[in-house]
Amino acid sequence: LFGFIFWMIAARYYTSEEVGLGSTIISAMSLLSMLSLLGFNVALIRFLPMSNRKRDMINSCFILSVIASLGVTMVFLLGLGVFSPKLLPLRSSLLFLLLFIIFTGVWSTTFLLNSVLTAERAAKYVLFKESIFGASRLPIPIFLVSLGAFGIFISWGIGSVIAVITGLTFLFRVIPAYRPAIRVDGEIINEMLHFSFWNYLSVIFAAVPALVLPLMITNMLTPETTAYFYISWMITNLLFMIPRQTAQSLFAEGSNLEESIGLNVKKSLKFIFLLLPPSVLFILIFGDRLLLLFGSEYSEEGFGLLQILALSTIPMSLNTVYVTVKNIKKEVKTVTLIYGVIAVVTLGGSYLLLESMGLVGVGVAWVLGNLVVAGGIGLVVGKESLKIAGE
Numbered sequence: 001l002f003g004f005i006f007w008m009i010a011a012r013y014y015t016s017e018e019v020g021l022g023s024t025i026i027s028a029m030s031l032l033s034m035l036s037l038l039g040f041n042v043a044l045i046r047f048l049p050m051s052n053r054k055r056d057m058i059n060s061c062f063i064l065s066v067i068a069s070l071g072v073t074m075v076f077l078l079g080l081g082v083f084s085p086k087l088l089p090l091r092s093s094l095l096f097l098l099l100f101i102i103f104t105g106v107w108s109t110t111f112l113l114n115s116v117l118t119a120e121r122a123a124k125y126v127l128f129k130e131s132i133f134g135a136s137r138l139p140i141p142i143f144l145v146s147l148g149a150f151g152i153f154i155s156w157g158i159g160s161v162i163a164v165i166t167g168l169t170f171l172f173r174v175i176p177a178y179r180p181a182i183r184v185d186g187e188i189i190n191e192m193l194h195f196s197f198w199n200y201l202s203v204i205f206a207a208v209p210a211l212v213l214p215l216m217i218t219n220m221l222t223p224e225t226t227a228y229f230y231i232s233w234m235i236t237n238l239l240f241m242i243p244r245q246t247a248q249s250l251f252a253e254g255s256n257l258e259e260s261i262g263l264n265v266k267k268s269l270k271f272i273f274l275l276l277p278p279s280v281l282f283i284l285i286f287g288d289r290l291l292l293l294f295g296s297e298y299s300e301e302g303f304g305l306l307q308i309l310a311l312s313t314i315p316m317s318l319n320t321v322y323v324t325v326k327n328i329k330k331e332v333k334t335v336t337l338i339y340g341v342i343a344v345v346t347l348g349g350s351y352l353l354l355e356s357m358g359l360v361g362v363g364v365a366w367v368l369g370n371l372v373v374a375g376g377i378g379l380v381v382g383k384e385s386l387k388i389a390g391e
Helices: 002-013 016-036 040-050 054-078 085-092 094-119 123-136 149-174 186-220 223-256 258-292 296-311 313-328 332-357 359-390
Strands: none
Touching (some): 002 149, 002 223, 016 085, 016 094, 016 186, 016 223, 040 054, 040 094, 040 223, 040 313, 054 094, 054 186, 085 094, 085 186, 094 123, 094 149, 094 223, 123 149, 123 223, 186 223, 186 332, 186 359, 223 258, 223 296, 258 313, 296 313, 296 359, 313 332, 313 359, 332 359
16 A cells, blocks of 8 residues: 555656656566575575574574675676666666665565564564555655656665664564574575575566566666556555465464464465455456556556456466465475466566557466466366365
8 A cells, every 4th residue: 555655656756757767676676686585585484483593594594685685786787788778877876876786685684574574473563564664665755856766766765774674673572582693504594495495486486577577668668668567567466465465374374383274275265355356346447547546647558457467366366375385385396387487478478469569468468377377276286186086
């Protein structure tokens, strides 16, 4: 909700080109942050609840993630002309470069903090933390209009710094014995390595569509088109959060009490499909009016994409729950395969359809990727059910 308001403010005070470039910079930062996580955001939820060395595990993940962040960010900035030529203005100012590097590291840290709090079954603090992050950044874009697209990006970055400070405060409350330390425990990392490596790949594949598509659209079409895409995707994220956050809680519960996984899966599906259908219907009927809050051009250019994305939440929900079960069972290669297929179909389809169908082509590719995987999962689950019935 706060993200919705943030982008509504940005759309009112900035041009669509500036919104497009700003969202592309944020997407690039988020992609680099995901690369920097090394799979620890998922591994922490799986291993932290049963660990008797929580402090060492948390600090090791934090430090390695920050080091990785510095590495991937420097590679991206040095190769900016190849990766995303339209973001070359990032290198026009030393201040912008430094802020991009710092905010990327901070953004990866905020993801790890969410994982720690979720693993410790203190998800309410994730809500408080994200609410503070969302609220704190709202007024900042108004005062940074003169910076153009960088004003949007810096507003987001300042909010993420506040979020990390807030998250650390909650962490001290949840784990009173925790103390920050610059130390990597090799033994703990080795224990997590196999699980985190495959989850590292799966997290990258899972994040790639949302984070690479803005870069693709900006470079293949225009920043304005990216703005229309980003706002539509951001609104749909309100729907995506229903299965994703339900699955996050399912993962935490399953990691603590694996024997109750069957019951919790049923509860998760009931919860998701209680909330999702009316939400999707609302978007299908009133989505164009919702987009009018950002401007008439957003409604005209983005409504078709928004409708398609809303419908995609049905197969996407089934995929998300299935992936969570596989993560609980540590079948991470299956998770990587699922997210890899969705990413390849989405990006490949978008590349082929973008110029001929515009943003609708992106939506079609995303739906197709999720339907292909959901169909495959249906076949696998069906065969397993028949096998069990036969026995």
